[in-house]
Amino acid sequence: MLTEIETERYTIRGRSLGGMYTALHVPELDALFDCGAALRSGCAARNLFLSHAHVDHVGALPTLLGLRGLTGVERPLRVFAPAPVAEELNGALAGFGRLHRWPLEVEAIGLRAGDEYKVRADMWVRAFQTFHPVPALGYQFFRRVDKLREEFKHLPGHEIGRLRREGADIFDTAEHLELAYATDTLPEVLRHTPSIQRSRVAIVECTFLDARKPLDKARAGCHIHLHELLKYADGFENEALILMHFSQLYRPAEVHRLLAERLPPALAARTHPLAPPDGDWWD
Ligand SMILES: [Zn+2]
Numbered sequence: 067m068l069t070e071i072e073t074e075r076y077t078i079r080g081r082s083l084g085g086m087y088t089a090l091h092v093p094e095l096d097a098l099f100d101c102g103a104a105l106r107s108g109c110a111a112r113n114l115f116l117s118h119a120h121v122d123h124v125g126a127l128p129t130l131l132g133l134r135g136l137t138g139v140e141r142p143l144r145v146f147a148p149a150p151v152a153e154e155l156n157g158a159l160a161g162f163g164r165l166h167r168w169p170l171e172v173e174a175i176g177l178r179a180g181d182e183y184k185v186r187a188d189m190w191v192r193a194f195q196t197f198h199p200v201p202a203l204g205y206q207f208f209r210r211v212d213k214l215r216e217e218f219k220h221l222p223g224h225e226i227g228r229l230r231r232e233g234a235d236i237f238d239t240a241e242h243l244e245l246a247y248a249t250d251t252l253p254e255v256l257r258h259t260p261s262i263q264r265s266r267v268a269i270v271e272c273t274f275l276d277a278r279k280p281l282d283k284a285r286a287g288c289h290i291h292l293h294e295l296l297k298y299a300d301g302f303e304n305e306a307l308i309l310m311h312f313s314q315l316y317r318p319a320e321v322h323r324l325l326a327e328r329l330p331p332a333l334a335a336r337t338h339p340l341a342p343p344d345g346d347w348w349d
């Protein structure tokens with residue numbers, strides 16, 4: 067069973083447990099996020115965005131490629147990854163391809179913080195720096211929208227049309243921030259990349275939730291502790307905040323309870339933990 071979270075515009079489906087596996091599918095973006103588990107329902111997606119290459123985020127990639135072969139997906143998987151990871155990816159897959167007796171290959175696209183890529187006609191992605199001890203990135207999806215400049219707003223439509231045809235400089239470009247993904251990182255990422263908290267949807271890790279993991283230990287592992295996330299609570303403008311990558315120190319029901327108790331009520335109402343409602347984790 068996967069967990070599925072419906073927001074106004076995006077569906078986030080998958081499972082994530084710190085150190086064990088993280089794999090999400092957002093069908094509206096035709097995108098997978100990390101591949102610590104091979105999601106059968108998302109195996110035909112066009113794009114995979116890798117945050118980093120710890121095995122709980124990348125270890126199921128050979129399985130995912132095998133699933134694609136089995137179900138007849140012909141187009142290659144486009145894998146966006148930190149540049150040093152992208153350089154190694156097909157080499158690492160080649161060994162599995164030999165064992166499997168079938169080539170396992172991807173279209174690897176290496177990015178560095180600040181790089182932008184047009185993933186489809188109306189959608190861009192920008193990589194941003196995350197803070198983890200290996201090459202790591204987060205991803206900001208956004209649309210670029212032309213906005214008529216203030217000084218031209220009084221003009222009638224046919225006049226604007228004429229100026230546009232003549233290529234006059236009458237528009238400013240605005241960015242509509244759609245979805246941000248930041249995992250395996252210190253909380254400073256929120257200060258470093260303010261767009262995360264202004265996105266329609268933000269998916270952010272919150273590995274540790276209480277004193278069972280002291281703050282200094284959480285920081286040493288380069289993960290977010292709820293205690294620190296709370297300092298940024300006022301800044302979350304998102305329509306939906308999805309928290310994930312919880313440690314298995316906590317049972318799913320505890321995750322829901324601790325977040326409901328400790329987040330300010332207005333934020334708790336917009337926050338969706340990527341965790342089963344009760345019972346055990348997914349496996
Ligand atoms: Zn992880």
Ligand SMILES: [Zn+2]
Nearest residue numbers: 118120198250
């Ligand atoms: Zn990691």
